[in-house]
Amino acid sequence: MGNHPQRTPFYGMLMMLTAMITGLWVGDLPWPGLRVAAYLALLALALAGFLMTFRDYS
Known part of the structure; x- marks a missing residue:
């Protein structure tokens, strides 16, 4: 497997998606504390994906 230049943005898009x-599934969780924790984890995942996707476009 070679070092493809578009691999990092692709992984970033997968993380955001x-x-x-x-997040659609997390909205159905029964406990509010668990929902908040899950949304915060998903926010961190989406932010990392965003940074991976758009890091070279400045």
């Missing part, structure tokens, strides 16, 4: 799709 995973955070958005998982």
